[in-house]
Amino acid sequence: xxxxxxxxxxxxxxxxxxxxxxxxxxxxxxxxxxxxxxxxxxxxxxxxxxxxxxxxxxxxxxxxxxxxxxxxxxxxxxxxxxxxxxxxxxxxxxxxxxxxxxxxxxxxxxxxxxxxxxxxxxxxxxxxxxxxxxxxxxxxxxxxxxxxxxxxxxxxxxxxxxxxxxxxxxxxxxxxxxxxxxxxxxxxxxxxxxxxxxxxxxxxxxxxxxxxxxxxxxxxxxxxxxxxxxxxxxxxxxxxxxxxxxxxxxxxxxxxxxxx
Numbered sequence: 001x002x003x004x005x006x007x008x009x010x011x012x013x014x015x016x017x018x019x020x021x022x023x024x025x026x027x028x029x030x031x032x033x034x035x036x037x038x039x040x041x042x043x044x045x046x047x048x049x050x051x052x053x054x055x056x057x058x059x060x061x062x063x064x065x066x067x068x069x070x071x072x073x074x075x076x077x078x079x080x081x082x083x084x085x086x087x088x089x090x091x092x093x094x095x096x097x098x099x100x101x102x103x104x105x106x107x108x109x110x111x112x113x114x115x116x117x118x119x120x121x122x123x124x125x126x127x128x129x130x131x132x133x134x135x136x137x138x139x140x141x142x143x144x145x146x147x148x149x150x151x152x153x154x155x156x157x158x159x160x161x162x163x164x165x166x167x168x169x170x171x172x173x174x175x176x177x178x179x180x181x182x183x184x185x186x187x188x189x190x191x192x193x194x195x196x197x198x199x200x201x202x203x204x205x206x207x208x209x210x211x212x213x214x215x216x217x218x219x220x221x222x223x224x225x226x227x228x229x230x231x232x233x234x235x236x237x238x239x240x241x242x243x244x245x246x247x248x249x250x251x252x253x254x255x256x257x258x259x260x
Contacts, residue, residue: 002250003029003139003174006045017042017173029138029174030122030221049096050141050174051109051120053224056089058116058145059209062202062228069232083214083233084204089145089226090163097172103238103258104164107148111256112233113246114145115187117199119206120174122225128214133207136219139176142244143226144169169254170224179248180206185230188243195231199246202227 002017014024022040027033061067061081068078076209095101102226103111145168151161162168183199209225238240238258245251 001139001176003050003176004042004045004172005048005050007048008032008040008045010201012048015040015045018217025257029176030238035165047097047172049094049161049170050119050172051221051222051224053091054220055223056091056094056168056226057213057223058087058089058226059204059228060085060087062204062229063197064111064201064203065197065230066228066232067203074213080203084209086209086213092165093163093168095118095166095169097169099169099209099254100166101144101169101242101254101256102166103236103256105259107258109235109237110149110152111236112147112149113187113189113242113244114229114233115185115195115246116143116145116148116229117180117183117185117227117246117249117259118143118170119210119224119225119227121221123217123221125210125219126214127218128207128211130207130211133210136210138221140178140180140246141171141174141224142250144242144244144252144254145229147162169252172250175249178246182247183249184247186245186247187231187233188195189236189240189247191241193244194234197230201230 004015004017015024015025024038025033026036037260118141120138125136148161180200183206187195243253
């Protein structure tokens, strides 16, 4: 099932996407719901971010090639992480599929994409085990962890480099049947493929993160966990269109525009 959060006639709804038709529901995927009889064409609605998370979690350096690329650029020997560490991002940075990423006037040319699998939590969870970790997952969506690399080196908390308004595209929907095992993540810039990697080629997989997190944190319906990226990005320019496709899940597309 694909859950779409969308606006139509200035109202935001959840709906179930079947092909190119949206079946509006009363309620949400996080509690009781029922179809209310309203059916719309996908082209009639504006796609919104698929969920407004209570807490926005992110895994850093969770793919080996990305660790190696980062170390190489810093002139260091790569050191793979020894445990599943989690960080946070800010909701103010979230934008939807087809909305523009705005590059601040004073940003450098080092604006990069990071195509990521996003886990959407469907129910409250604490003290998960490897056997039941996925029981709290509603489904998956796609994220683009846009980063300003020069600021990333100087901002102790990544407050600008990762959390500037519009720097976190997410969407277009939540797929409850998606399985990462055989999926490929492909990132294109202006239609040209720049990055391709196995989506599940993580250093630490989704259950490992959820088990470690819930030793200390309670996960709540609507929380999201971004799972990291592999490979590296070219420097993005104003006007560039970035598409992040995860096979079997969908495609997230956004245009980068420098602030005038």
